[in-house]
Amino acid sequence: MSSGRLLAVMLVLLIALLGCAGHHKLPDFSSLSDQQTVTTPAQKGVIKTAFSLLGAPYRFGGMTPEGFDCTGFINYVYRHSLGIALPRESHSLILVGKPISGRDLRPADLVYFKIERQKPLHVGIYIGGGKFIHAPSSKGKVNIQSLGLDYWKNRYMGARRII
Template identity: 40%
Template sequence: MSFVERYTNVTQDVILEGLKLVGVRYKMGGNSVENGLDCSSFVQMVFKESIGAYLPRTAREQSQVGEQIDASQLQPGDLVFFNTMRRTFSHVGIYLGDNHFMHAPRAGSEVRVENMNNSYWQSRFNGARRIIEAR
């Protein structure tokens, strides 16, 4: 198997694992499908279940893992960060491609896919990190 095939498959595993969780309810501090997930536990669970990668628990801690990348370099599987609580790196999601990402947004909501071109997300974008190495 070539490196390209291997990393493409790793990325697919991450994306498919995340998409399985679409519809799971949001719960601040939640860390299970049954009780609900918050943004960082969603990301943490997806990476652990799909590729066995252990990420830190909070969005702020996750913003320190992997390689920092520019928005113009985004690839599926990259982590995207937003300032949603008047502090940097307070929200995290997983980039899907075509300016879409999946995340656990807020109380009263559920894991879903959204467009980063939406003005709300555009104005709050903080940066991105690559966890899955060169693909």
């Protein structure tokens, strides 16, 4: 076989292999309705408690309004609104509750993201309308973000329903 033909065959095989590579389908959060409402007393309690903490500072390992990390925030909200104790570590927290599709999100569901290799998970609370509340990284405060932002959409791992 000539070197030109061999090169062409190798190129075709390479393209075919690249087409077989795993592709993580990004969720389409644009279909989440702005009309989603909090319907149960449990959901209302979670969302009310989470909103009361808007602006709380970040603190690594923090679990109080004086400072939260992401799992400390989740733990505090669920414990103070419903008396539910959740795991403190993100790798354990992602195993709690029922896995749900991004299309089926309801207020108070937990949403998970992969941020960096060393810290595999970040978690927030879905509040409806395609948005979530969370305690961001070391330079942030508890705030609300849109799941539709490329930053979050590209890092989205899944969601789980606790209540």
